[in-house]
Amino acid sequence: MTDAPQAARPAQTFDEVEDALLSRWPETKLEPSLDRIEAFTELLGDPQRSFRSIHLTGTNGKTSTSRMIETLLRALDLRTGRFTSPHLERMSERISIDGEPMDDEAFVRAFNDVAPYTHLVDADQEHPLSFFETIVGMAYAAFADAPVDAAVVEVGMGGSWDATNVIDADVAVVLPIAVDHAKYLGEDAPTIALEKAGIIKAGSVAVLAEQTPEVATVLLARAVEVGATVVREGVEFGVAARTPAVGGQMISLQGLRGRYDDVFLPLYGAHQAQNAAVALAAVESFGTGALDEDLVRAAFAEVTSPGRLEIIRRSPTIVLDAAHNPHGAEAVAAALEDSFAFSPLVGVMGVMEDKDHEGVLNVLEPHLAYLVCTQNSSPRSMSASALGRAAVEIFGEDRVSVVPDLSDAIERAATLAEAGEAIEVSIGAGAVLVTGSVVTVGEARAMLKGRR
Structure with missing residues (x-):
């Protein structure tokens, strides 16, 4: 262990923050461990414990579903934080508060708030903090500072050892699991499911999108192991009906506590209707009870998902x-x-x-x-x-x-x-x-x- 280096001067611009973050280990270089992020968040005062959260994993659909969940929570007058990755155009898109990505000034401030602690972790750990671990710390600190009522957090990759997994989420959402990132997560869906199941925590509600039987078995075993409540697409909730429409689709959703008909979703494809059913069940599981039908319709009508059809x-x-x-x-x-x-x-x-x-x-x-x-x-x-x-x-x-x-x-x-x-x-x-x-x-x- 070496002495911690002198903290660099605070970043002045968005470009300086981007350069500082990109100089760290890239997202594609992984060392499966929560040691660094746990050390980092501990130095930051464990900001992730100051708000309730919904955590999402799965192979596809995480960002769209995160945006739907956030829109529903905001319709309930909750202040939200949302963390998604990767970004489409600008790095600051990854951290949103109240439905809006951080502006450049807020992003610089969020970086400068955590930057002094990155050096301490680098000096104390076998490997330095990665880009992804650093931006997760920025997000959690910014959410605590806001403060938000609820954070909607998408994993970067996997689940158990993903840096986002230092939160103990109230609701764990597992979207459909297929093979991707095989080099890191495994060559078949059940192996990948074992890693992704790590976001399901004791006492949480696991909201499971439709899965293959082999994947479902793995996820249910994890839920039993930790004592989580399970709700499943196609059993406790799901898409009751859908019809393509101009600009999107009309859907009927069977939620956990009611049915919601004539819902316009301005996104295309059956997969987005299924994402909407999962989002609804996640918000119902968050403890909001039955949702007002008009509120649900108004929220879904506002949903956007850039870069998705x-x-x-x-x-x-x-x-x-x-x-x-x-x-x-x-x-x-x-x-x-x-x-x-x-x-x-x-x-x-x-x-x-x-x-x-x-x-x-x-x-x-x-x-x-x-x-x-x-x-x-x-x-x-x-x-x-x-x-x-x-x-x-x-x-x-x-x-x-x-x-x-x-x-x-x-x-x-x-x-x-x-x-x-x-x-x-x-x-x-x-x-x-x-x-x-x-x-x-x-x-x-x-x-x-x-x-x-």
């Missing part, structure tokens, strides 16, 4: 979706069939090297007339040419092109979508789907927002 531009229509694994791609494919009649639909895809890109390509192939392979700015991005080679094996040479620059790739796809006959499709409601990675979608979103 988000229409960002018209003429031609450009849809963004951050699907980055086969499970997510299947949800997108089903929603495209369910809610849209695009012809042709041209894909723009940029993926991370460690993801199952072949699985995603196979799922989307029947739904895309053509695919433009590209890459994002992350050093973890698979090269456009490597993705193109994989895509040709699945789509055929005549349906794939490689355009490494993301902006150029989107322009190429938009041109193809507008001139459907160029790819032997009659001119119709052509559209572009940008997908493959949260980073790709975030960068596309930043580019396209300025052009609308």
Whole structure:
């Protein structure tokens, strides 16, 4: 153990905070332990114990469901904090208070509040605090400082040893579990479920989305082990009915304490209706009792989920979706069939090297007339040419092109979508789907927002 270094001067700008955080261990470098985050939060006065919380894990749907839960809690006049990851465009999106991401000034202040303690942990631990551990500490301290009545917290990866898991949440939400991050979490869904089940704590309510029987067995065993109450989609709650509608869908939800009909959800796809049912059950389990039907309708009508089947531009229509694994791609494919009649639909895809890109390509192939392979700015991005080679094996040479620059790739796809006959499709409601990675979608979103 060495003497703690002198604390650096406080950060002055958002860019300085971003640089300081990014200089730490990246999110992709993991050392499975809660030792550092526990030491950090202890130095901060264990801020995570000063508010009640709802903790979410699962393979896909965490951010959308978190946003729905937060909207419902705010409709109940509760002050909320929300922690989600990764961010689409700006790092400060990860920490929201009262439904709004921190502005630059608040983000700098949150960093400076915890920065002196990061050096103490670095000096005392075998490994320094990571980027993710540091931003979790920032979020919990900011929530305590606000103070919030309830925090909605999404795990970064896994569950048991995820840095967010220093909270003992009142409600643990487990969204559908499939294989992702296999290198860190395991090669099959039941193994991954064992890790994710770690957010279910003694005395909590476990809200379980529909799972495969093997995964459900693992989750139920954990709930029995710690004495948690369990509520399950398809048993105690669920989607009673849904109909695609202009701008989203009309849904009926069977909650734990009542049924809510004629609910407009301005998001697309059956998976988002299921996320809404889970969000409703989570809020009911939080101790709010039966919810007023009009309150539920008003809250869901306000829900947004950027980068999740988000229409960002018209003429031609450009849809963004951050699907980055086969499970997510299947949800997108089903929603495209369910809610849209695009012809042709041209894909723009940029993926991370460690993801199952072949699985995603196979799922989307029947739904895309053509695919433009590209890459994002992350050093973890698979090269456009490597993705193109994989895509040709699945789509055929005549349906794939490689355009490494993301902006150029989107322009190429938009041109193809507008001139459907160029790819032997009659001119119709052509559209572009940008997908493959949260980073790709975030960068596309930043580019396209300025052009609308």
